Amino acid sequence: MFEKLFLLVKSNAGAAVINNPVIPAGKSEAVINEASSSIIEVLKGQLENGKMKDLVKMFQFPDIKNSALVTSIINRFANKLNKFYSIDPKVAIATATSLIMPVMQQMVQQSKDDKDGEFAIQNFISKLSGGADLSLLVNNYLAA
DSSP states (O other): OHHHHHHHHHHTOIIIIITOTTSOTTOHHHHHHHHHHHHHHHHHHHHHTTOHHHHHHHHHSOOGGGOHHHHHHHHHHHHHHHHHHOOOHHHHHHHHHHHHHHHHHHHHHHHHHOTTSTTSHHHHHHHHTTSOOOHHHHHHHHHO
8 A cells, every 4th residue: 555655646746746846856756755654644643643533534525625634744745845855845835735635636536436445445544553454443434
């Protein structure tokens, strides 16, 4: 699942990362890793903080543009761009937004299109939680 997420980020990285003059030469792959890890860190943090319902809700009723989770991912990634690559904060936010928004939209869409795939909500949450079977709890949130 994490490899598939990396590939999804990489497939969306053209204008935002690979062809972006603010990304230091030769650092595109590292920046793509930072974007992927930002997504995983924020979503995993939701589980660790007992906010699985909010995570399920994002996949069930996606409003990516107004999602607090997506905003958190964008901010985390932008902070990494600023801290590790010395990218101006405003430019970092714009870069992060241009990459994370389409990735999250595609990820949510894939979770709906392939109910048994790696991005299916039950499988995704299981991977984030380290393999725990949380399907009953996820199903309860989906039914609510």
